[in-house]
Each structure stands twice: as C-alpha cells, then as structure tokens.
Amino acid sequence: MKFIPLIWAGLWRKRTRTILTLLSIVLAFILFGVLQGVATWLNGFGAGSHTNRLYVVSRISEIQPLPSGYLSHITRVPGVRQAAQVAALVGSYQQPANTVVVLATDPRAMFALYPDWRVAPQQLQALTQTRTGVIVGARLARLYGWRVGDVIPIRTSVLKNDGTTDWSFQVVGVYDSPDQPLEEDRMIANYEYIDEARHFERGTVFAFVVGIDDPSSATRICAAIDARFANSADETLTQDEKEYVQGQIRQLGDVGSLVNAIVGAVFFTLLFLTGNTMTQSVRERIPELAVLKAIGFADGSVTLLVLTEAALLCSAAALIGLLTAAAIFPATAALGIAGTTMPARVYAFGLLIAVGLALISGLPPAWRAHRLQVVEALAAR
Amino acid sequence: MGFFQQTGALSLLSARSLPQRLGASCVILVGIAGVVGVLVSILAMVTGLLQIANRSAHADRAVVMSSGTDSETLSNLSRDAVRSIADARGVRRDANNRPLASAEVLVLVHLPLRAGGSGNLTLRGVSANAFALRPELHVVAGRMFNPMLRELIVGRTAQRQFRDLQVGRRLLVRGAEWTVVGVFDGPGDQHESEMMTGVEVLQSTFQRNAFQSVTVQLDSAASFGEFRASLAGNPSLAIEVLRESDYYLHQSRAFARLLTVVAYLVGSIMAIGAIFGALNTMYAAVSARSVEIATLRVLGFEPGPIVTSVFAEALGLAALGGGLGGALAWLLFSGHAISTNGGGFTQLSVPVVVNAGLVGIGILWACVIGMVGASLPALRAIRAPLAAALKAT
Numbered sequence: 157m158k159f160i161p162l163i164w165a166g167l168w169r170k171r172t173r174t175i176l177t178l179l180s181i182v183l184a185f186i187l188f189g190v191l192q193g194v195a196t197w198l199n200g201f202g203a204g205s206h207t208n209r210l211y212v213v214s215r216i217s218e219i220q221p222l223p224s225g226y227l228s229h230i231t232r233v234p235g236v237r238q239a240a241q242v243a244a245l246v247g248s249y250q251q252p253a254n255t256v257v258v259l260a261t262d263p264r265a266m267f268a269l270y271p272d273w274r275v276a277p278q279q280l281q282a283l284t285q286t287r288t289g290v291i292v293g294a295r296l297a298r299l300y301g302w303r304v305g306d307v308i309p310i311r312t313s314v315l316k317n318d319g320t321t322d323w324s325f326q327v328v329g330v331y332d333s334p335d336q337p338l339e340e341d342r343m344i345a346n347y348e349y350i351d352e353a354r355h356f357e358r359g360t361v362f363a364f365v366v367g368i369d370d371p372s373s374a375t376r377i378c379a380a381i382d383a384r385f386a387n388s389a390d391e392t393l394t395q396d397e398k399e400y401v402q403g404q405i406r407q408l409g410d411v412g413s414l415v416n417a418i419v420g421a422v423f424f425t426l427l428f429l430t431g432n433t434m435t436q437s438v439r440e441r442i443p444e445l446a447v448l449k450a451i452g453f454a455d456g457s458v459t460l461l462v463l464t465e466a467a468l469l470c471s472a473a474a475l476i477g478l479l480t481a482a483a484i485f486p487a488t489a490a491l492g493i494a495g496t497t498m499p500a501r502v503y504a505f506g507l508l509i510a511v512g513l514a515l516i517s518g519l520p521p522a523w524r525a526h527r528l529q530v531v532e533a534l535a536a537r
Numbered sequence: 538m539g540f541f542q543q544t545g546a547l548s549l550l551s552a553r554s555l556p557q558r559l560g561a562s563c564v565i566l567v568g569i570a571g572v573v574g575v576l577v578s579i580l581a582m583v584t585g586l587l588q589i590a591n592r593s594a595h596a597d598r599a600v601v602m603s604s605g606t607d608s609e610t611l612s613n614l615s616r617d618a619v620r621s622i623a624d625a626r627g628v629r630r631d632a633n634n635r636p637l638a639s640a641e642v643l644v645l646v647h648l649p650l651r652a653g654g655s656g657n658l659t660l661r662g663v664s665a666n667a668f669a670l671r672p673e674l675h676v677v678a679g680r681m682f683n684p685m686l687r688e689l690i691v692g693r694t695a696q697r698q699f700r701d702l703q704v705g706r707r708l709l710v711r712g713a714e715w716t717v718v719g720v721f722d723g724p725g726d727q728h729e730s731e732m733m734t735g736v737e738v739l740q741s742t743f744q745r746n747a748f749q750s751v752t753v754q755l756d757s758a759a760s761f762g763e764f765r766a767s768l769a770g771n772p773s774l775a776i777e778v779l780r781e782s783d784y785y786l787h788q789s790r791a792f793a794r795l796l797t798v799v800a801y802l803v804g805s806i807m808a809i810g811a812i813f814g815a816l817n818t819m820y821a822a823v824s825a826r827s828v829e830i831a832t833l834r835v836l837g838f839e840p841g842p843i844v845t846s847v848f849a850e851a852l853g854l855a856a857l858g859g860g861l862g863g864a865l866a867w868l869l870f871s872g873h874a875i876s877t878n879g880g881g882f883t884q885l886s887v888p889v890v891v892n893a894g895l896v897g898i899g900i901l902w903a904c905v906i907g908m909v910g911a912s913l914p915a916l917r918a919i920r921a922p923l924a925a926a927l928k929a930t
Contacts, residue, residue, distance in 0.1 A: 173817055180813035187806050216711055217645035217657050219610065220743075246611055313606035313777075315613055321605050321775045356613045356747045389712050389744075393647075414875075418575055418803060425571030425807070429814040432564045436821060 159461060166465050170437065177433045178473045181513075184426045185477025185506060186484075188419050192505065193485050193498040195415040207371035209269060211400040212364040212381055215391040218403075221360030222390050224351070229384055230364055235377045237369050240265035241361040245323065245350055247312030249300060256296065256310060258325070258343040260350035263291065267344075269367045272333050279304070279329025287349045290325035293340035294332035302327050315355040323353075366394070423509065431517040434466055438521035445525050446533035459526040466518025467511065474510030478503055543838055547846035551826075555850070558825060561818045565851065566858040568811040569906055573862025573899035575807060578870050579800035580895050583793050585875075585888040590789045593726035594782035596758040598670070601751045601768070604775045607787055609643055609750045618774055622751045627764030629754045631669060637754035639667035642739050642747075646710055646732075649700045658699055659731040660689065660710070662739030670754050674728060679704040679719030684735030687742070690719040692729035694874070694886045702732075713742055727785060730885050752781065808906050815910025819851055823914040830918050831926035840919040847915040848908065855907025856900055863896035 167174055212230060214220035221243075230239045245258040259266070263283045267273055275291055283289045292302055302308060306327045315321055325345060333339045351358055368377055378394040385392045395403065438445070445458055485498040555562055601622050602612035614622075623638035630636055642662040649655045665684060668674060682688035689708075696702045708715045715734070723729050740746070755764055765778045779787075823830070830843060871891040 172820060176813040176817045176820075180810040183806055183810040183813075187803060191803075215647065217647045219645055247605060252607070311605045313603040313611050313613060315603065315615070315775065319773065319775070321603060355615075387712065391712070417578075421571050421575050422807060422810075425568050425814075426810070428567045429564055429810075429817070432560055433817060435560065 163461060163465050173433060177430055180429055181473035182477040184422050185474045186481045187422055188506060189478045189481025189502055190485060191415045191419055192502050194488055196499040196502055207396055208368050209397045210366040210378060210394055212366060212392050212394045215393040221357055224359050224361045230366060230381055233380050235368050235373050236366055238265055238268060238367040240269055240365050241347060242363045242365060243361045245312055245314055247310040249310055256343060258345050260345050260347040262347060263344050269365050272335055273331045275329055275331040282328040286326060286328050287346060288326050289328040290343050290345045291329040291331055292327055292343050294330055295340035297330045316353050317355050427516060434517050434521045438462060438525055442533050445528055446530045449530045455526050459522045462522040462525045463518045467514040470510045470514035474506055478506045540842055543842035544845045547842055548849045551846055551850045558822055561821045562854055564818045565815050565854040568814040569855050569858030569903045570862035572807040572811045573859045573903050574865045576800055576804035576902060577863050577866040577891060577895050577899045579796060581889045581891045582875055582887055583796045584890040586789045586793050588890055589727055590785040592724045594785040596780055596782050597755045598781040599753050599755055599761060599764055600779050600781050600784045602777045604777045612749045614748045619748050619751055621771055621774060625764055626767040627755050627760035629756050637666055637670050638751055639664040639670050640748040640751045642736050642745060643749050644743060651700050658695055661731050661733050662736035663733050664736055674721050674723045676719045676721045682718055682734055687713055687715045687738055688718045689715050689732045689734040690721050691717055691732050693720060693722040694729040695731060696720055698886050711742055811906050812910050815906060816913060819911050819914035823918045827926050831923050834923060843919055844915045847918055848911045851907040851911030852904055855903045859900035859903025863899045867891040
C-alpha cells in the first residue's frame, strides 16, 4: 500500500504518453464492449423465453405452409395445454418502408399463450366479435397514431377473392408488453377473416404455437407432435421457444466469428501499442530502478512495481471503456440489432482481458527490471 | 539551401536513423495495418455482396411479382396473370414465336450445411425457356433436369455450401424423392446459390396453383417502359414490375448499407486509437531526436523543412502500414466466402472481394491517421526553445 504514491508517480512520469496510451486502450474496450455486447445479446436472445411454449413449423422450411387442420391433432397430444394456429400477413402501412406483420390467429388462445402481452378483457372480447378487428402492439399504435376505432388499410402482396391486395382492419384494442418491448410491434387479427378472404393458400398456417404444462417434458412432447405427422406430405419440426429463436438468429450468418475477428485484430494492435509504451517507459527509468534496488528494494518488489503500473493502466482504461460502451449500448437497440442494456458478462470478460493485456504487455519490461544489475545500470549513466 | 533540398536532406536523415527507433516505428506500422486490415475486410464483404447483385442483374430483363412486395418469397401470381405478363409488349420471342419468359415458383428447403448446422436453400421451379432466358447459366457436371421428373440441378456455390448435393444423390422433399442430376455454374450470381427444377413438377409436389415471379427477356433495355406500360393498362393485374438490375440491387442494399456503416464505424474508432498510438510514437521520435533537431536548427535549417520531414516519416510509415493491412486482408480473406442471410430466409454465400480500390481506400485512411498523428509532435519539434533543447543532453 505504501508504494501507491511511487506507482502513481511512475505512471504520470510522462503525462502525454500515459494519457494517449490510456485513451487508445479505452477506445479498444469501447469497441470490445459494444461488439461483444451485440454478439452476446444475439447468442442469449430468447434466453428469457418461455420454456413452456413450443413452435410447430414445416420440416421443409419455416416458411412452408402447414394445413390448419393439424391444430386439432396437436391439441390432442398428451401434455399439450393449448395451441393456436398462426398465419402471417406481411404488408405495409402508407409507405412501402413501413412494414407491418398481421398475425392471423385465434386471439383468445394467442393472448392466453403469451401472458406477457397485456390487453383489456373487453378489447379482447371486442376482437372475437369484430370479424375485421385487430389488436395492435403499443409501439405500432404510438408510431402511426392508431386509436381504437380507426380503420387501417394495409398494402400486401396477398391476393383477396375480390381481386385486390389491399386489406383493411379495424383497431379494437392495444396491447403492451413491458418486459419484452420488442414484441409490441405485432397486430393480432382473426384467422377466419383472413383465411376466408385470401385467394391463395387457404386453409394453411405458417406455424402453431403450443402451450404445455410441464417444461421438463418439452422434448418428449416435441417428439410426439413430430411423430404424429411423420411420413405425411407436411412433416413438422417442433422446437421450444429458445431453439426456435436461436435458429432464426443463426441465419444471420456467423456474427460471432466476425465479431471475434474484429475484436482480435483490435486487441492485437493494442497489445503492440501498450507493450511498446511500457518497454519505453521502463527503458527510460533504468537508472531510477537501479537506485531503488541500490537502496534495498528486492528484485521481486521492483518487478511487482512495474507490473502493477501496467495492471493499473490497463484496468482503469478497461473500466472507462466498458462504462462508456454501456452508456452508448442502447443505441444498438435503436438500430434494431441488440437490446437496451449491455449484458453483464461482457464486463467480466472485458476485465479478464484487461488483466491478460496487463500481463502480456507488462511482463517483458518487468522481467527486464528484474534482471537489472545495479552496478551496470548506474555505470551507464 | 532551398526548401526542397533541406526537406530532402532531413527526410533522408530521419530515414537513416529509423532502424534505431525500430520498436516505436513498428507501433505505427502494426497499429495502422490493424485498422486498415479490419476496414478493408469488412468493405470487401460489401463489394462481394454488390458483385453478386450486379452479376445477377441484367438491364434488359424484368422481374414481375405481385404488388405490395419486393421479394419473390412473398409474391403470388395466378396462372392468368402469368399468361398476360408473358404476352405483354416488349417481351422478346424465340424462333418458335414463344415469349422468352420464365414463370417461377420458389420453395425453401432446410438442409444440412457443410460447416455444420443447417440452412435454407432455394429450390426454384423454372419454365422451359428459363435457360434460353439466362444464357449465362451452364450445366458443368451431370446433365439438365427432365422437367417431367423429380430431378434437380444444383448451383456450384450451393453445392460448396451444403452437404450431400453431389450428382446422383437423392433428397427427400415433402415425402418425395428428388435426384440431383447436374451441377450448374454462372458468373457468380445469386442463382448459383440455388437449386433448379421444372416448375410444374414443383407445383404438383407442393400442391400450388400460383407462381411467385415471372422473369422476362425484353427486346432491349429500352423496351422496359413499353413493357411496364402495357401491363399497367391491364386492370386485372395487381403487380410490381422491376428491372432485374433494380430488383437484385434492392435485395442486397439494406445489408450492404449496414455492413458499410459497421465498417466505417469500427474503422473510425480503431483509427482514433491508432492516432493516439501514432502520436505516442512520433512524440517519442521527436523527443529522441530533440538534440539533433535543435542542432539542425542552429545550423540554419528552417522550421518548414523540419516539420515536413517529420510528416514525411509518419506518412511513409502510415502508407506502408496501410499497404500491409490491405495485403493482410487480401491474404487472409480474399477468395473466401461468408455465409449469411441473403435477405428473406435463404442462405447466401458472399465472396470476400479485396480489390485495388479498397486497398486504395485503406491507404488513404492510413495516411490521414499518419498526418494527424504527426501534426502535434512536428509542432513540438520546432517550438522547443533552442537553448533548453541543446542542454537536455
């Protein structure tokens, strides 16, 4: 503890150099924090998902339609509490860029399967009674200024029986989802209305959402559902929510290895910078270190002094960098690529790297300080 | 001595003393190589993505889909609509006076990837005229599929990306067995990441009546307006008509833009870090030479040439580092392909294309870093009071 002033003085011996080194490490950790945060977030996406929800899609691919008649078979599989069919109507509101997704489903079952989505009971009642009704997510309602009672036109590519592709829905309610705000961008409509009005693919769905009582039997139920439709024309693939979401993310490609490559390049570059600065700083201080040894400092203590200096520099910079990254991380949510808070394990991982960085950049100069011969070092003066 | 002579002499001097400051100089070199390497690598993916789009696209072809969508996956066209589109004005006809048009159906098939895991591969059902329409596609192994049978041919890129697609292999799709009978290649376009088969067989297997898109060969690139006008006059059609070139560019634009933003964002943050590194190095260089520089000033060298020589050293190192970074990106990644989501739900294999233009951008970036990194130390070199600087020995 008594050596702290000594280490401090050593660090600030060349003020400009220390600040510049500090800043370059800070920047590296900002990059690391944001990139690793996005990667971790993507990997952990769906981690908070409900283990008692399963998704049934076509085994051919997730956009291949399934017959809606599968619903009654699925609900009869032991362990299944409830199931809802989901067809999707993808379209746009006012401008082509304003993409909206209307989920054609059984609204009562849907809201029972997603208890996080909060809607007033009378609005849900209104939806079951209004054929062309829709309950919209709170984010959409805010974005487009929709109110209950509005009739909203949606442009789609789905042909209706009347030969047009424009659909209209009447807003009968708004739901919110405080824990999962990203889920507030859907529109829940009646399957019967959409299915009877569309010209193609009638009687088909895009997926079934299945609620089960006991999450520990998820694997067994998935297998049971898939076995029920094995060897039919439309074989199914049933996954729990986490697997399903992870599968979607994996399609983005190898985000993880891209991030790792960039972070690797950043830290390699940085190692060179810090390592060089530390070596330079020790080289300049050889006479001072020799004096320390001459007045009785052990070899080990001098080595430790140099190492501590490196560790202090690296961990302080890492901390500043990670905190800055955490501060700007919510911007990634605005871009729609990650969440609102930086995952906690990124801090732990970052500090671990900071220690490694300090060791690798600090060890060679520390070793040099260790082997320093007092007589030679002082004579060179 | 004039400005240029002085600068020349000083630059030579600092170049000769460079080996003594090797460690510090390496910092600039490696730091900048790292920045440029990352920047060029990411931009090379953008280049690859746009290259696919460009090679898939021909200005004298048009793609027609149902209105309200910009992706074939979501489109639906009835048989009547397909007939009207093929018969529209502006469509080129073959020797038998049949329109050069291909009505197509897309099915995504979930298959195991060579790299592990699985992905979606497009199985495109095409009309008889599809290969007359796209003369750039050739069967390079095996043979063409028989449109009456459950046979398919595989694009070369798709074959490299997915497992078990060799000629002779059988695939189980929707309870039916399909045989891979051939491999086709093209100019490195999007179709190379697909499989193709006869459209009727595909429709009957999947019990579909509708088509998803029609691609037509226009009389010439200029006939597009006529073609579109002829279709717009038909009130029974709710369709979207696009030039093929616009369609494919539109497909990859969003992803290309995102990657470009990432490239320059990461590149800028790293560059600032590298500027700090360069500042450190140049300060060290200037301070190591402070006596030397002061002596030069006493001997009558002007501040201008001294500053210029410091800049010249930083620029030289930076340009070298930039070139090194570009070369590294080329060595490590060029020719590789990155598997990603190609818009919609399908896997696309994006080649990484490092070309001279990108390396040029990298070197330019490097020179900016070098210039900024040298500016403050150069000022310090000439600002130091002569007497103090000389006494520092």
